[in-house]
Amino acid sequence: MSTKEIIAQKIVPGGDCIGNIGGKTVFIPFAIPGEKLEIEITDSKRDYDTGKILKIIEPSPYRVTPVCPLYQQCGGCNMMHINPNFQKELRKEMLKICFERENISLPEIEVISGDDTGYRYRFQLHDGGLLKKQSNEAVRVDFCPVATSEINEYLKNTVQNERPRGRIHVFGGKNVIPELNTGAGFFRDKRFPKVILAEQENKKEQVETVIRSGKRKVKRAVNHYFAGTVLNPANIVTVQIAGKNISFDVQGFFQSNISVLEKAAQLVCKDLSGKNVLDMYSGAGTFSVFLADHFEKVTMVEHNRDAMVFAEMNMRGTNHVSYGVSGAKWVAQNAPSIIKNEGNFDAVVIDPPRSGMEKQVCQWLCKEKPKYIRSVSCDAATHARDAAFLIKAGYTLKSLYLLDFYPQTAHIESLACFEWI
Secondary structure (H helix, E strand, O other): OOEEEOOOEEEEOOOEEEEEEEEEEEEEEOOOOOEEEEEEEEEEEEOOEOOOOOOOEOOOOOOOOOOOOOOOEOOOOOOOOEHHHHHHHHHHHHHHHHHHHHOOOOOEEEEEEOOOOOOEEEEEOOOOOOEOOEEEEEOOOOOOEEEEEHHHHHHHOHHHHOOOOOEEEEEEEEEEEEHHHOOOOOOOOOOOOOEEEEEEOOOOOOEEEEEEEEEEEOOOOOOOOOOOOEEEEHHEEEEEEEEEEEEEEOOOOOOEHHHHHHHHHHHHOOOOOOOOOOOOOOOOOOOOOOOOOOOEEEEEEOOOOOHHHHHHHHHHHHOEEEEOOOHHHHHHHHHHHHHHOOOOOOEEEEOOOOOOOOOHHHHHHHHHOOOOEEEOOOHHHHHHHHHHHHOOEEEEEEEEEOOOOOOOOOOEEEEEEEOOO
């Protein structure tokens, strides 16, 4: 076995550190910048190598003992060996790297954070466990440091063979409202009223749900915007976020860190008000329910029609309009008449998928130039790419926030605030 010594120079997006041996870049998982290491090269490509730490010769002062015995086995966390406060600095650095690659001059990055452990509401269990790192094999788990106390209570008091088999979506925590989730979860356990579990694919009878005038009806007919939506009432979860009840499908996506989500929602709306606001890629309307307190009318655009059904439920009683289409289609088919009849939007909130804004949406923003854009992203690289287009069109990046949704990991979410001056 050939071993080599290396200095971990800096962290890069994804959480690995990089060093250099003989002029070739080496990626080193679970390292910390500044450490001197003895490594084994485990994979070699033309442009880079990957190394495995065999011995830490000179450890970083920020290296700590992981609080989870399954660390480096479970595929979830990859920064638990680092002091939590220094983790935040490293995630800031990863976000900064992505924006500087696009030659963007940055304001000071602010961090919006919460607890470093006990924060995570949402999991996927596989045969009652969590998937191992880079594997489809499940590892047994009876306690997870990043899980909410409610989920850990379930894990502690439910033996492995009593947990549902297969791929199970789990959502649980203090903000879950049990009295509004009486039908939720195929594997509901009365001992754990704030924990909802549902199969990835269920055999229960499903119903078509359509929305008319903000009212939920179960019927066979479909309407203009929501044709073909199929929901199962047993999958509906309702949580309270900053005083507002928000419902969603436990099988779909919803943020795992409710504490940071509450702060992010308030930040998205900060200093915004006016007549019309656009919530592009609105999902279940999580931001829209807060924007409705600041604007006379909210326009939501979301191609996932199941998510839009929940957005309608969550926006009941507010002045809003919904479009169950892609952003590109809305820009081509709906935006011109809206701008002609109602004028430009006072602000736009945009929260695209990992791939970033659709090209047509970005071009439309650069053409119409609404005064304020609040851009939320779960991928720093595509966020920086889209930011570069807006800045080139004349927008000013007023502030940039690291939304620290996932402590103990290298996952980065961010909020960029743009203003047309």
